[in-house]
Each structure stands twice: as C-alpha cells, then as structure tokens.
Amino acid sequence: MTLLDLANPTRFLSLTAKVLPWLAAATAILLAVGLYQSAMAPDDYQQGATVKIMFIHVPNAWLAMFVWGVMSLSALGTLVWRHPLADVSAKAAAPIGAAFTFLALVTGSLWGRPMWGTYWEWDARLTSVLILFLMYLGLMALWRAVEDPTRAARAAAVLTLVGAVNLPIIKFSVDWWNTLHQPASVMRMGGSTLDKAFLIPLLTMAVAFSLLFVTLHMAAMRNEILRRRVRSLQMMQAGQQAA
Amino acid sequence: MQPAAITESRNVMESAAFRLVGRALTCIRGGREIFADLGFSLSAGEALAVTGRNGAGKTSLLRLIGGLLKPAAGTIVLEGSPDESPPAEQAHYLGHRDALKPALSVAENLRFWHAFLGGERDSPPAALAAVGLDHIAHLPAGYLSAGQKRRLSMARLVAVRRPLWLLDEPTSALDTAGQALFATLMTDHLAKGGLIVAATHAPLGIATRELRIGGAA
Amino acid sequence: MTALAALIRRDLRVALRVGGGALIGVLFFLTVVVLMxxxxxxxxxxxxxxxxxxxxxxxxxxxxxxxxxxFTADHDDGSLDLIVMSRAPLELACAAKAVAHWLAAGVPLIVATPVLGLLLNLDGQATLAVALTLLAGTPALTFTGMIGAALAVTLHRGGLLLAVLVLPLSIPVLIFGVAASNAAIAGPDGFGAPFSILCALSLAGLVIGPVAAAASLRHGLD
Structure with missing residues (x-):
C-alpha cells in the first residue's frame, strides 16, 4: 500500500470502510481506560479535584494546534501536488479542529473559575487559543462561501498556509502584549514536572483524543467524498436534461 | 475613418517559425468536464477559428492556451518561442472585457499596457492612428462607446507585438467598418508570421481553419 | 522594472481621479475617530x-x-487576466499594486494623523509617535490585507468575509503599533523594541503578502 494508492478516492473509501470500525473501537476502549485512569488519579495538593480538568483540557488544546498542522499539510497537497484527496482532508479537518479548540477554551474557562476566580482571563494562552478559534471559524466561513469545492479548496489552502506562518507570530505578540498589561498576576500551571500519577492518565488521554481525531477525520472525509459524488451526479443529470 | 497602414515591419516574427501545438487537452471546471482529449496544431501565418455551441468550452480553450486555466490533462507548447517561455508570455489575450480604466484617458490606457507588457513594440500614437482613435486620445476611456472601447483594445495588439493572438468573440461589439478594420489588422498579423486563435460565432473576414469543439451542436 | 513602475503609476492615477477610493479611506478614518x-x-x-x-x-x-x-476592480474589467499573463512575475506585480495602494490610501492616513491627534488631546510628541508607528506599521496592514483582497477574487465576494479572514491576521501589527505608541508617550518601556518588531512585521509582510496573493490569484481565475 503506497500513498499513491490511497490517492484514489475509491480506494480510500474501500480501505477506510475496513479500517474505520477497528479505529472506532480502539478509540472507545482507550477513551474509557483514560477516563478511568483520570478518575482514579489523586487530587492535587494545591488544586484539589479540579486538576482533573487537565486530562480533558490538555489533549484538546494539543489537538487544536495539531489539526491546523494537518490542514497545512493538506493545503500543501492541494497547491503543490494537486493531490485529489488533499482538499477533502483539509475541508473535513476544519470543523473538527474548531470543535477541539472550542472544547479547549471551555475547559480552560471552567478550570480558570476555581483557579483564578473568573471564567475569562486575558491570559496569553487563552487569548492565543481564542484567536486560533476565530481563524478556524473564518476558514469554515470561507469553505461555506463558495459553491465550487475545487475553487474553495485553493482559497482555503492559501489562507491555511498564511495562518500557519502567522500563528507563531500571533502567539509571540500576544505573549508580549500580555506581559505588558498584567505582569505575572496570573497563576500559571506547569513549571514543575508532572508526577507519574498525573502523567500516565494524561498520555493515555492524549493518545485517545488523537485516535478520536483520526476516526472523526476519516469519517468526515468519507462523507465529503460521497457528498461530492452526489454533487457531480446531480450536475451530470442537469447536463443530460439540458441536452 | 480609413485605417492607417502599419508600415515598417521589424521582422521579429519571421526569424522564428512558430507552431502552436495542443495535445490531448482535458478541461475540467467546477467538477464538470468541459472537453476531453482535444488536440490541434497551428503554424505561423495561420488562423484557427474555434466554434461550438454555448458552453462547449471555446473561452476555456483560449484561457488554457493563455495559461489562465490549468488543463486537467495534456500540454500546450509554442514551438519556436525563445527560451522555452510559456505561450502566455508570447500571447495577446482579447477577452470579453476590454481591460480599460474608465478614469484614464484613451492615450493613458494604451500607454500603460504598452509600458507594462514590454517586449517588441510600436509607438502608442501610431497604434491609436491604426485603429482610428487618434483624434480622441485625450478623452477619458469611460466616454467611449462599446465599439470604440473594442478598437482601443485592438490598439494594444498593434502597439505591443506578440506572435500569438488569442481572441474571444473579437468582432461582437464592432460595426461593419470596425470589422473590416480588424480583418485588415489580422491579415497583417498573419502576413508577418503571426498566429491567431479566435473563438467566434460569426465569420472573421479572413481565411481560417476551423476547430469545432463539443461535438454536434 | 518599467513594467512595475507603469503599474504603480496607473494605480495611483486611478486612485486619485474621480471615482478613485483613496480619499474615501481618509474620510472613513476621520469619521471613526470623531465617532469615538x-x-x-x-x-x-x-x-x-x-x-x-x-x-x-x-x-x-x-x-x-x-x-x-x-484586485476585484482589475478582475472585473479584465485587466487582471493580462497582468497574470504578462512577463512580469505575478508576485512582483502584486507587490507593485500593494505599494501603489499604500501610497494612495496609507500615506494620507498618516498625514491626517496630526489633525486627528488634536481632536483626541494628544500632545506633539504623542502625535509624532503615533504617526511614526503608522508609517512603519501600515505597510504590514496593506500586505496582510492584500491576501484577503486576492482571496476575494477567488471567492467572488469581499466585504464582511474578507474582514473576518484578515482581521485576526493583523492582531500582531495592532499590538506592536499601540505598544510602541504608548511606550513613547508614557514609558517606562522603550520605544525601540516594539517599533523594531513593527518594522520587522512590515518586512515579513512584504515577503509573505505578495507570494500568497499571487498563489491565490493563479489558482483562482477560473
């Protein structure tokens, strides 16, 4: 099995039809194990039980950035290699990435309430993730704005790559802006190395969420391919009736 | 107005024998196949009239040659062009729209394309005279009628020399005198070894070969 | 080079003549500031x-x-096709258009700043600082915005969608522009560091903007 074989949408459909149930099962099991481990993890001596939000929050935040990476690779595939599945992958990933980013924001906010005493703090990390969320929404708006998927794909690919270059700059600027406005009033997580009792559930959850992304992404790509087939069938039908 | 003859050919095009060849071209737009496996070849001094029903892909073919669209399959080469440059850089494209700025004067519009396109050139005033617009060179292009705007676009083809002319319904807005003038310009261009690909419904007034696309109408 | 100079000259002429958009930008700037x-x-x-x-x-x-x-104006009248086909590299043509736009629409904003500074009770030094940061930062805004303008050609629409796509990208320029101005006015941090970063953003935009805009135009002319 080479990448070229996968490039064929029909091959992709038949292959993923076989793989998808196993992936879904693996995701479910790992997620269950991860949740159990998280529940069994000891309370933090400072944060108490709220530390357990971390096991959901950190994988979501990690995936929020990872998905943009996946979309950037897909964008390269669209613009440089004109890979037939690349824009399908990019389009399918955007709403999933937005969902992970949204969950990272919500869990971060819920975590912030007991820790900082407020749901929202213009903290550098939260602000950066909020901007990332805005960019996901903009990208999705762009996908929806154009009827022709190949045309939308190219525009979205350019914007995704520009975003990939710009995101580190935005992160850096927000860090700067934040230190300028509120010097270290916010209590920060991390710094100390994580105890094994926290690390193992966190890693399990990270792997589980990554698998969840792969499963959802694959399913969304299948849907998108089928949606495009329906579209071209309908266009053929319109052409026949005209002739 | 009698078109001033374009004298003094600088013999740019005769030096190289151009040949435009398209092989196995497939064009897909918006997920719809416009045409497939289309081939043609055109030698120096020849004109090709592309015909076919609406939506058969006449404009798409011109835009493929001009590099404005990418073919899904197949190649287009202009044999004999210097440094293997793509056909687009050796071509003039006269589309449905005239590429004029209404706020600029007739002369300013032409002078801009003259300077921007570069390469082998004739003087803009001479080109304006050739299309019979020299007496209104100072007026804003926005004041011109559709036929006059068309003539101004034609002046671009005269002012800047390119071996390949891609014309999309070139005579649609022109009156009889304008069509005759354009036929003269095209004959002149072909005589100098130029090539013309024109998408058209109406006869162009010059000898052409025909490429029919999209099957029976 | 003559080709690019011709393009800049043409865009400047079009912007400054009747129907051009250069002065509307200043008027909008004035209105927003007066509204505050x-x-x-x-x-x-x-x-x-x-x-x-x-x-x-x-x-x-x-x-x-x-x-x-x-870009949509050039697309609508057919000029964009000829610009894409021309021998001048499309990236440079895009950069030339951005430069012309900045000269016609960006520079008047900077010139208008002292007047608006009076309305906002800014003293001479503060006005000078804001004008300087605008001078260094508005090119970055132009180069970021041109990516959106090129996408508008592909999408056949601009307006709100364009703003949604471009505004998040211009956050760094805003942060460092305001930071440098405030540093010059109130201290205690130096004016130099944020100002240098602002210049760096403009230079980075000069590279990224035209390349991204050209890529978008090349793929979006269907």
Whole structure:
C-alpha cells in the first residue's frame, strides 16, 4: 500500500470502510481506560479535584494546534501536488479542529473559575487559543462561501498556509502584549514536572483524543467524498436534461 | 475613418517559425468536464477559428492556451518561442472585457499596457492612428462607446507585438467598418508570421481553419 | 522594472481621479475617530490615554475597507487576466499594486494623523509617535490585507468575509503599533523594541503578502 494508492478516492473509501470500525473501537476502549485512569488519579495538593480538568483540557488544546498542522499539510497537497484527496482532508479537518479548540477554551474557562476566580482571563494562552478559534471559524466561513469545492479548496489552502506562518507570530505578540498589561498576576500551571500519577492518565488521554481525531477525520472525509459524488451526479443529470 | 497602414515591419516574427501545438487537452471546471482529449496544431501565418455551441468550452480553450486555466490533462507548447517561455508570455489575450480604466484617458490606457507588457513594440500614437482613435486620445476611456472601447483594445495588439493572438468573440461589439478594420489588422498579423486563435460565432473576414469543439451542436 | 513602475503609476492615477477610493479611506478614518468620543464621552484625559489605540483601530479599519477592491476592480474589467499573463512575475506585480495602494490610501492616513491627534488631546510628541508607528506599521496592514483582497477574487465576494479572514491576521501589527505608541508617550518601556518588531512585521509582510496573493490569484481565475 503506497500513498499513491490511497490517492484514489475509491480506494480510500474501500480501505477506510475496513479500517474505520477497528479505529472506532480502539478509540472507545482507550477513551474509557483514560477516563478511568483520570478518575482514579489523586487530587492535587494545591488544586484539589479540579486538576482533573487537565486530562480533558490538555489533549484538546494539543489537538487544536495539531489539526491546523494537518490542514497545512493538506493545503500543501492541494497547491503543490494537486493531490485529489488533499482538499477533502483539509475541508473535513476544519470543523473538527474548531470543535477541539472550542472544547479547549471551555475547559480552560471552567478550570480558570476555581483557579483564578473568573471564567475569562486575558491570559496569553487563552487569548492565543481564542484567536486560533476565530481563524478556524473564518476558514469554515470561507469553505461555506463558495459553491465550487475545487475553487474553495485553493482559497482555503492559501489562507491555511498564511495562518500557519502567522500563528507563531500571533502567539509571540500576544505573549508580549500580555506581559505588558498584567505582569505575572496570573497563576500559571506547569513549571514543575508532572508526577507519574498525573502523567500516565494524561498520555493515555492524549493518545485517545488523537485516535478520536483520526476516526472523526476519516469519517468526515468519507462523507465529503460521497457528498461530492452526489454533487457531480446531480450536475451530470442537469447536463443530460439540458441536452 | 480609413485605417492607417502599419508600415515598417521589424521582422521579429519571421526569424522564428512558430507552431502552436495542443495535445490531448482535458478541461475540467467546477467538477464538470468541459472537453476531453482535444488536440490541434497551428503554424505561423495561420488562423484557427474555434466554434461550438454555448458552453462547449471555446473561452476555456483560449484561457488554457493563455495559461489562465490549468488543463486537467495534456500540454500546450509554442514551438519556436525563445527560451522555452510559456505561450502566455508570447500571447495577446482579447477577452470579453476590454481591460480599460474608465478614469484614464484613451492615450493613458494604451500607454500603460504598452509600458507594462514590454517586449517588441510600436509607438502608442501610431497604434491609436491604426485603429482610428487618434483624434480622441485625450478623452477619458469611460466616454467611449462599446465599439470604440473594442478598437482601443485592438490598439494594444498593434502597439505591443506578440506572435500569438488569442481572441474571444473579437468582432461582437464592432460595426461593419470596425470589422473590416480588424480583418485588415489580422491579415497583417498573419502576413508577418503571426498566429491567431479566435473563438467566434460569426465569420472573421479572413481565411481560417476551423476547430469545432463539443461535438454536434 | 518599467513594467512595475507603469503599474504603480496607473494605480495611483486611478486612485486619485474621480471615482478613485483613496480619499474615501481618509474620510472613513476621520469619521471613526470623531465617532469615538460619542461612545466614550468627551473626557479629554480618557481620550488622551486611549488616543493611540483609537487612531490605530481607525487606520486598521480604513485600510481594510479600501483594500477590498484592490484586485476585484482589475478582475472585473479584465485587466487582471493580462497582468497574470504578462512577463512580469505575478508576485512582483502584486507587490507593485500593494505599494501603489499604500501610497494612495496609507500615506494620507498618516498625514491626517496630526489633525486627528488634536481632536483626541494628544500632545506633539504623542502625535509624532503615533504617526511614526503608522508609517512603519501600515505597510504590514496593506500586505496582510492584500491576501484577503486576492482571496476575494477567488471567492467572488469581499466585504464582511474578507474582514473576518484578515482581521485576526493583523492582531500582531495592532499590538506592536499601540505598544510602541504608548511606550513613547508614557514609558517606562522603550520605544525601540516594539517599533523594531513593527518594522520587522512590515518586512515579513512584504515577503509573505505578495507570494500568497499571487498563489491565490493563479489558482483562482477560473
């Protein structure tokens, strides 16, 4: 099995039809194990039980950035290699990435309430993730704005790559802006190395969420391919009736 | 107005024998196949009239040659062009729209394309005279009628020399005198070894070969 | 080079003649800034403190508004096809158009700053600082915005969608523009560091903007 074989949408459909149930099962099991481990993890001596939000929050935040990476690779595939599945992958990933980013924001906010005493703090990390969320929404708006998927794909690919270059700059600027406005009033997580009792559930959850992304992404790509087939069938039908 | 003859050919095009060849071209737009496996070849001094029903892909073919669209399959080469440059850089494209700025004067519009396109050139005033617009060179292009705007676009083809002319319904807005003038310009261009690909419904007034696309109408 | 100079000259002429958009941008800038005291109250001390931020927001919105038609105007009249086909590299042609736009629409904003600074109770030094940061930062806004303007050609629409796509990208320019202005006015941090970063953003935009815009135009002319 080479990448070229996968490039064929029909091959992709038949292959993923076989793989998808196993992936879904693996995701479910790992997620269950991860949740159990998280529940069994000891309370933090400072944060108490709220530390357990971390096991959901950190994988979501990690995936929020990872998905943009996946979309950037897909964008390269669209613009440089004109890979037939690349824009399908990019389009399918955007709403999933937005969902992970949204969950990272919500869990971060819920975590912030007991820790900082407020749901929202213009903290550098939260602000950066909020901007990332805005960019996901903009990208999705762009996908929806154009009827022709190949045309939308190219525009979205350019914007995704520009975003990939710009995101580190935005992160850096927000860090700067934040230190300028509120010097270290916010209590920060991390710094100390994580105890094994926290690390193992966190890693399990990270792997589980990554698998969840792969499963959802694959399913969304299948849907998108089928949606495009329906579209071209309908266009053929319109052409026949005209002739 | 009698078109001033374009004298003094600088013999740019005769030096190289151009040949435009398209092989196995497939064009897909918006997920719809416009045409497939289309081939043609055109030698120096020849004109090709592309015909076919609406939506058969006449404009798409011109835009493929001009590099404005990418073919899904197949190649287009202009044999004999210097440094293997793509056909687009050796071509003039006269589309449905005239590429004029209404706020600029007739002369300013032409002078801009003259300077921007570069390469082998004739003087803009001479080109304006050739299309019979020299007496209104100072007026804003926005004041011109559709036929006059068309003539101004034609002046671009005269002012800047390119071996390949891609014309999309070139005579649609022109009156009889304008069509005759354009036929003269095209004959002149072909005589100098130029090539013309024109998408058209109406006869162009010059000898052409025909490429029919999209099957029976 | 003559080709690019010709393009800049043409765009400047079109922008400055009747129907051109250059002066509308300044007018919009003026209106936004005049509107602010109605929302914030005519408290001169408050306006003085928020002045740089108001001026920067106004400039950001004004440059975004005028960029909308940067490529769509050429697309609508067919010029864009010829520009893409020409022998001049498309990236450089895009950069030339951006330069022309900045000269026609960006520079007037900077020139108008001292007048607006008076309305916001900014003293001479503060006005000078804001004008300097605008001079260094508005090119970055133009180059970021041109990516959106090129996408508008592909999408056949601009306006709100364009703003949604471009505004998050211009956050760094806003941050460092306002930071440098405030540093010059109130201290205690230096003016140099944020100002240098602002210049760096403009230079980075000079590279990224034309390349991204050209890529978008090449793929979007269907």
């Amino acid at each position: 005291p109605f929302a914030l109250g005519p408290d001169l001390a408050l306006l003085k403190r928020l002045g740089p931020a108001i001026l920067w927001l106004g400039a950001l919105l004004a440059s975004l508004l005028t960029l909308d038609r940067l």
